Amino acid sequence: MQVQRKSRLIVAGLLASVALAGCAPRVFADTSGLAIVGTAAPVEAEPPPPEPQKRVEVRENKIIINEKVQFLVNSDKILEVSHSLLDEVAKVIKEHPQIKKIEVEGHASAEGTDSKNQNLSNRRAKAVMKYLTGSGGIAKDLLSSKGYGETRPIADNESEDGREKNRRVEFTITDQEVTQTKVEVDDKGNEKVVPPAG
Protein backbone atom coordinates (compact mmCIF):
# COMPACT_ATOMS: atom_id res chain seq x y z
CA MET A 1 0.00 0.00 0.00
CA GLN A 2 2.78 2.33 1.02
CA VAL A 3 4.76 1.39 -2.04
CA GLN A 4 1.78 2.26 -4.23
CA ARG A 5 1.48 5.71 -2.64
CA LYS A 6 5.17 6.35 -3.19
CA SER A 7 4.85 5.36 -6.80
CA ARG A 8 1.96 7.78 -7.29
CA LEU A 9 3.93 10.60 -5.73
CA ILE A 10 6.89 9.88 -7.97
CA VAL A 11 4.63 9.80 -11.03
CA ALA A 12 2.99 13.08 -10.06
CA GLY A 13 6.40 14.65 -9.55
CA LEU A 14 7.56 13.40 -12.90
CA LEU A 15 4.45 14.72 -14.61
CA ALA A 16 4.90 18.11 -13.07
CA SER A 17 8.55 18.35 -14.02
CA VAL A 18 7.90 17.09 -17.58
CA ALA A 19 5.11 19.59 -18.01
CA LEU A 20 7.17 22.44 -16.66
CA ALA A 21 10.29 21.52 -18.58
CA GLY A 22 8.34 20.97 -21.78
CA CYS A 23 6.57 24.30 -21.81
CA ALA A 24 9.20 26.60 -20.36
CA PRO A 25 10.13 29.34 -22.85
CA ARG A 26 13.34 29.04 -24.82
CA VAL A 27 15.39 32.14 -24.33
CA PHE A 28 18.02 32.76 -26.93
CA ALA A 29 20.07 35.57 -28.29
CA ASP A 30 21.83 35.56 -31.62
CA THR A 31 25.03 37.36 -30.87
CA SER A 32 26.59 36.73 -34.26
CA GLY A 33 24.34 39.36 -35.77
CA LEU A 34 22.65 39.59 -39.13
CA ALA A 35 25.00 41.54 -41.31
CA ILE A 36 23.36 43.99 -43.68
CA VAL A 37 25.49 45.73 -46.26
CA GLY A 38 23.88 48.64 -48.03
CA THR A 39 23.53 48.45 -51.74
CA ALA A 40 25.42 51.15 -53.52
CA ALA A 41 22.92 53.62 -54.83
CA PRO A 42 23.47 54.31 -58.51
CA VAL A 43 25.52 57.38 -58.94
CA GLU A 44 23.44 59.94 -60.68
CA ALA A 45 24.71 60.40 -64.16
CA GLU A 46 26.40 63.70 -64.49
CA PRO A 47 24.86 65.94 -67.09
CA PRO A 48 26.85 65.92 -70.29
CA PRO A 49 29.30 68.77 -70.42
CA PRO A 50 28.05 71.71 -72.40
CA GLU A 51 29.11 71.62 -75.99
CA PRO A 52 32.25 73.65 -76.37
CA GLN A 53 31.65 76.78 -78.31
CA LYS A 54 32.68 76.31 -81.89
CA ARG A 55 35.41 78.59 -83.09
CA VAL A 56 33.76 79.05 -86.45
CA GLU A 57 30.04 78.99 -87.21
CA VAL A 58 27.85 79.88 -90.17
CA ARG A 59 24.94 82.06 -89.15
CA GLU A 60 22.62 83.59 -91.66
CA ASN A 61 24.87 85.86 -93.73
CA LYS A 62 27.95 85.66 -91.54
CA ILE A 63 30.74 83.27 -90.82
CA ILE A 64 31.22 83.99 -87.16
CA ILE A 65 34.65 83.51 -85.66
CA ASN A 66 34.60 83.28 -81.88
CA GLU A 67 38.28 84.06 -81.71
CA LYS A 68 40.22 86.94 -83.16
CA VAL A 69 42.52 86.79 -86.11
CA GLN A 70 45.73 88.19 -84.69
CA PHE A 71 48.22 90.31 -86.59
CA LEU A 72 51.59 91.71 -85.85
CA VAL A 73 51.15 95.23 -84.41
CA ASN A 74 50.63 97.81 -87.17
CA SER A 75 51.18 95.10 -89.76
CA ASP A 76 49.15 92.84 -92.00
CA LYS A 77 51.24 89.82 -91.03
CA ILE A 78 48.97 87.15 -89.58
CA LEU A 79 50.41 85.66 -86.42
CA GLU A 80 51.01 81.94 -86.56
CA VAL A 81 48.71 81.46 -83.59
CA SER A 82 45.79 82.33 -85.88
CA HIS A 83 46.62 79.93 -88.65
CA SER A 84 44.57 77.09 -87.20
CA LEU A 85 41.60 79.46 -86.87
CA LEU A 86 41.80 80.41 -90.53
CA ASP A 87 42.25 76.75 -91.46
CA GLU A 88 38.99 76.12 -89.66
CA VAL A 89 37.31 78.98 -91.51
CA ALA A 90 38.42 77.40 -94.78
CA LYS A 91 37.08 74.03 -93.66
CA VAL A 92 33.70 75.51 -92.73
CA ILE A 93 33.47 77.29 -96.08
CA LYS A 94 34.08 74.00 -97.85
CA GLU A 95 31.43 72.32 -95.75
CA HIS A 96 28.87 74.87 -96.92
CA PRO A 97 28.73 74.66 -100.68
CA GLN A 98 25.67 76.90 -100.70
CA ILE A 99 27.99 79.81 -99.96
CA LYS A 100 28.89 81.44 -103.23
CA LYS A 101 30.55 84.66 -102.21
CA ILE A 102 32.24 85.93 -99.08
CA GLU A 103 33.62 89.31 -98.31
CA VAL A 104 36.55 89.37 -95.91
CA GLU A 105 36.18 92.59 -93.93
CA GLY A 106 38.97 94.34 -92.13
CA HIS A 107 38.08 96.74 -89.30
CA ALA A 108 40.21 98.99 -87.18
CA SER A 109 39.88 100.93 -83.98
CA ALA A 110 39.81 104.72 -83.93
CA GLU A 111 43.38 104.82 -82.71
CA GLY A 112 45.55 106.57 -85.27
CA THR A 113 44.58 108.42 -88.40
CA ASP A 114 41.65 107.48 -90.55
CA SER A 115 43.77 106.84 -93.59
CA LYS A 116 46.22 104.68 -91.72
CA ASN A 117 43.39 102.65 -90.24
CA GLN A 118 41.73 102.37 -93.59
CA ASN A 119 44.92 101.20 -95.19
CA LEU A 120 45.78 98.75 -92.43
CA SER A 121 42.31 97.22 -92.32
CA ASN A 122 42.39 96.84 -96.09
CA ARG A 123 45.74 95.11 -96.03
CA ARG A 124 44.74 92.83 -93.21
CA ALA A 125 41.56 91.78 -95.01
CA LYS A 126 43.66 91.04 -98.08
CA ALA A 127 46.13 89.05 -96.01
CA VAL A 128 43.35 86.88 -94.66
CA MET A 129 41.92 86.35 -98.11
CA LYS A 130 45.37 85.41 -99.36
CA TYR A 131 45.77 82.87 -96.58
CA LEU A 132 42.39 81.31 -97.31
CA THR A 133 42.98 81.01 -101.01
CA GLY A 134 46.54 79.80 -100.44
CA SER A 135 46.90 77.48 -97.45
CA GLY A 136 43.13 77.21 -97.05
CA GLY A 137 42.51 76.01 -100.59
CA ILE A 138 39.47 78.23 -101.17
CA ALA A 139 38.68 79.24 -104.73
CA LYS A 140 39.75 82.81 -105.43
CA ASP A 141 36.45 83.77 -107.04
CA LEU A 142 34.64 82.92 -103.81
CA LEU A 143 36.37 85.61 -101.82
CA SER A 144 36.77 89.34 -101.93
CA SER A 145 38.25 91.67 -99.36
CA LYS A 146 37.57 95.17 -98.14
CA GLY A 147 38.95 97.38 -95.41
CA TYR A 148 36.45 99.48 -93.50
CA GLY A 149 38.93 101.30 -91.33
CA GLU A 150 37.31 102.67 -88.22
CA THR A 151 33.93 103.32 -89.83
CA ARG A 152 32.08 100.37 -88.36
CA PRO A 153 32.92 100.11 -84.69
CA ILE A 154 31.21 97.49 -82.57
CA ALA A 155 32.44 98.84 -79.25
CA ASP A 156 33.43 102.04 -77.53
CA ASN A 157 36.65 103.47 -78.93
CA GLU A 158 37.24 105.35 -75.67
CA SER A 159 38.45 102.25 -73.84
CA GLU A 160 41.27 99.91 -74.71
CA ASP A 161 38.90 97.00 -74.35
CA GLY A 162 36.52 98.58 -76.82
CA ARG A 163 39.28 99.46 -79.27
CA GLU A 164 40.54 95.88 -79.08
CA LYS A 165 37.09 94.66 -80.04
CA ASN A 166 36.94 97.07 -82.94
CA ARG A 167 40.17 95.71 -84.42
CA ARG A 168 38.76 92.68 -86.15
CA VAL A 169 38.20 90.63 -89.25
CA GLU A 170 34.69 89.61 -90.28
CA PHE A 171 33.41 87.27 -92.94
CA THR A 172 30.18 88.34 -94.58
CA ILE A 173 28.38 86.01 -96.96
CA THR A 174 27.28 88.20 -99.80
CA ASP A 175 25.84 85.45 -101.96
CA GLN A 176 24.49 82.04 -101.12
CA GLU A 177 21.88 79.70 -102.45
CA VAL A 178 19.93 79.30 -99.27
CA THR A 179 20.36 79.93 -95.62
CA GLN A 180 19.50 76.87 -93.64
CA THR A 181 20.95 77.66 -90.26
CA LYS A 182 18.80 78.68 -87.39
CA VAL A 183 19.95 80.03 -84.10
CA GLU A 184 18.09 79.35 -80.90
CA VAL A 185 18.53 81.64 -77.93
CA ASP A 186 17.79 80.19 -74.52
CA ASP A 187 16.45 82.16 -71.57
CA LYS A 188 20.00 82.92 -70.46
CA GLY A 189 20.81 84.51 -73.77
CA ASN A 190 23.05 81.67 -74.94
CA GLU A 191 22.87 81.11 -78.66
CA LYS A 192 22.96 77.71 -80.27
CA VAL A 193 23.01 76.91 -83.96
CA VAL A 194 20.22 74.47 -84.84
CA PRO A 195 21.16 72.15 -87.66
CA PRO A 196 18.65 71.99 -90.48
CA ALA A 197 16.02 69.27 -90.16
CA GLY A 198 16.65 66.05 -92.04
Added chain:
Amino acid sequence: MKTSIAFTIIAALASGCTFIARDTETYKQETRKVLETKNSAIIGCYDSALAANPSQSGNVVVTFVVEKKTGGITNVSADPNQSTAPEALQTCVVSALEGLILDPADQREGQATFTWTFSPPAGGGKPA
Protein backbone atom coordinates in the same frame (compact mmCIF):
# COMPACT_ATOMS: atom_id res chain seq x y z
CA MET B 1 -0.72 0.11 -12.79
CA LYS B 2 2.13 0.70 -15.20
CA THR B 3 -0.29 1.14 -18.07
CA SER B 4 -2.32 3.70 -16.24
CA ILE B 5 0.81 5.65 -15.38
CA ALA B 6 1.89 5.67 -19.02
CA PHE B 7 -1.50 6.91 -20.15
CA THR B 8 -1.45 9.59 -17.55
CA ILE B 9 1.95 10.81 -18.73
CA ILE B 10 0.92 10.80 -22.39
CA ALA B 11 -2.31 12.60 -21.57
CA ALA B 12 -0.47 15.21 -19.59
CA LEU B 13 2.02 15.81 -22.37
CA ALA B 14 -0.68 15.86 -24.99
CA SER B 15 -2.81 18.36 -23.17
CA GLY B 16 0.05 20.74 -22.40
CA CYS B 17 2.33 20.69 -25.46
CA THR B 18 1.27 19.21 -28.75
CA PHE B 19 3.83 20.90 -31.00
CA ILE B 20 7.40 20.13 -31.91
CA ALA B 21 10.01 20.85 -29.36
CA ARG B 22 13.24 22.36 -30.60
CA ASP B 23 16.37 22.61 -28.61
CA THR B 24 17.56 26.16 -28.03
CA GLU B 25 20.15 26.19 -30.80
CA THR B 26 17.71 24.81 -33.37
CA TYR B 27 15.08 27.28 -32.24
CA LYS B 28 17.55 30.11 -32.74
CA GLN B 29 18.75 28.92 -36.14
CA GLU B 30 15.27 28.37 -37.50
CA THR B 31 14.08 31.71 -36.19
CA ARG B 32 17.07 33.33 -37.83
CA LYS B 33 16.11 31.77 -41.16
CA VAL B 34 12.64 33.26 -40.81
CA LEU B 35 14.13 36.66 -40.08
CA GLU B 36 16.42 36.40 -43.08
CA THR B 37 13.41 36.26 -45.37
CA LYS B 38 13.06 39.97 -44.62
CA ASN B 39 16.60 40.84 -45.59
CA SER B 40 15.64 42.71 -48.72
CA ALA B 41 13.18 44.88 -46.78
CA ILE B 42 15.83 45.59 -44.17
CA ILE B 43 18.38 46.43 -46.84
CA GLY B 44 15.77 48.87 -48.14
CA CYS B 45 15.57 50.41 -44.66
CA TYR B 46 19.33 50.78 -44.60
CA ASP B 47 19.55 52.20 -48.10
CA SER B 48 17.12 54.91 -47.05
CA ALA B 49 19.38 55.70 -44.11
CA LEU B 50 22.38 55.75 -46.42
CA ALA B 51 20.65 58.22 -48.69
CA ALA B 52 20.54 60.62 -45.77
CA ASN B 53 24.01 59.77 -44.55
CA PRO B 54 26.27 57.83 -46.93
CA SER B 55 28.58 56.74 -44.12
CA GLN B 56 25.81 55.61 -41.81
CA SER B 57 26.55 52.38 -39.96
CA GLY B 58 25.49 50.83 -36.68
CA ASN B 59 23.37 48.08 -35.28
CA VAL B 60 19.80 47.43 -34.28
CA VAL B 61 19.13 45.04 -31.44
CA VAL B 62 15.64 43.62 -31.62
CA THR B 63 13.80 41.57 -29.06
CA PHE B 64 10.63 39.62 -29.71
CA VAL B 65 8.58 36.67 -28.67
CA VAL B 66 7.87 33.64 -30.79
CA GLU B 67 4.46 32.49 -29.69
CA LYS B 68 4.11 28.87 -28.85
CA LYS B 69 1.52 26.96 -30.84
CA THR B 70 1.14 29.70 -33.47
CA GLY B 71 4.77 30.50 -34.17
CA GLY B 72 3.81 34.15 -34.61
CA ILE B 73 6.61 36.61 -34.00
CA THR B 74 5.17 39.23 -31.69
CA ASN B 75 6.12 42.05 -29.36
CA VAL B 76 8.87 43.08 -31.70
CA SER B 77 10.78 46.04 -30.42
CA ALA B 78 14.18 47.60 -30.83
CA ASP B 79 16.30 48.02 -27.76
CA PRO B 80 17.26 51.70 -27.81
CA ASN B 81 19.97 51.17 -25.22
CA GLN B 82 21.85 48.61 -27.25
CA SER B 83 21.05 49.88 -30.73
CA THR B 84 23.42 52.40 -32.25
CA ALA B 85 21.61 52.96 -35.55
CA PRO B 86 19.32 55.97 -35.92
CA GLU B 87 15.81 55.68 -34.58
CA ALA B 88 14.27 55.77 -38.04
CA LEU B 89 16.27 52.71 -39.06
CA GLN B 90 15.30 50.92 -35.85
CA THR B 91 11.64 51.62 -36.51
CA CYS B 92 11.93 50.48 -40.10
CA VAL B 93 13.56 47.19 -39.07
CA VAL B 94 10.88 46.53 -36.47
CA SER B 95 8.15 47.21 -39.04
CA ALA B 96 9.79 44.88 -41.53
CA LEU B 97 9.57 41.99 -39.09
CA GLU B 98 5.87 42.31 -38.44
CA GLY B 99 3.77 39.33 -39.37
CA LEU B 100 6.54 36.74 -39.50
CA ILE B 101 5.70 33.22 -38.43
CA LEU B 102 7.94 30.36 -37.38
CA ASP B 103 6.52 27.31 -39.07
CA PRO B 104 6.06 24.75 -37.68
CA ALA B 105 5.38 26.36 -34.36
CA ASP B 106 7.19 25.19 -31.28
CA GLN B 107 5.58 23.89 -28.16
CA ARG B 108 7.58 26.41 -26.24
CA GLU B 109 7.53 30.13 -26.43
CA GLY B 110 10.73 31.69 -27.69
CA GLN B 111 12.15 34.83 -26.20
CA ALA B 112 14.63 36.06 -28.72
CA THR B 113 17.18 38.79 -29.16
CA PHE B 114 18.70 39.36 -32.58
CA THR B 115 21.13 41.99 -33.76
CA TRP B 116 21.41 43.50 -37.23
CA THR B 117 24.67 45.15 -38.05
CA PHE B 118 24.71 47.70 -40.85
CA SER B 119 27.72 48.70 -42.86
CA PRO B 120 27.95 50.82 -46.02
CA PRO B 121 28.82 49.21 -49.33
CA ALA B 122 32.46 49.04 -50.33
CA GLY B 123 33.43 52.29 -51.97
CA GLY B 124 30.86 54.23 -49.98
CA GLY B 125 27.23 54.90 -50.55
CA LYS B 126 25.59 57.53 -52.64
CA PRO B 127 27.71 60.60 -52.88
CA ALA B 128 26.60 63.42 -50.65
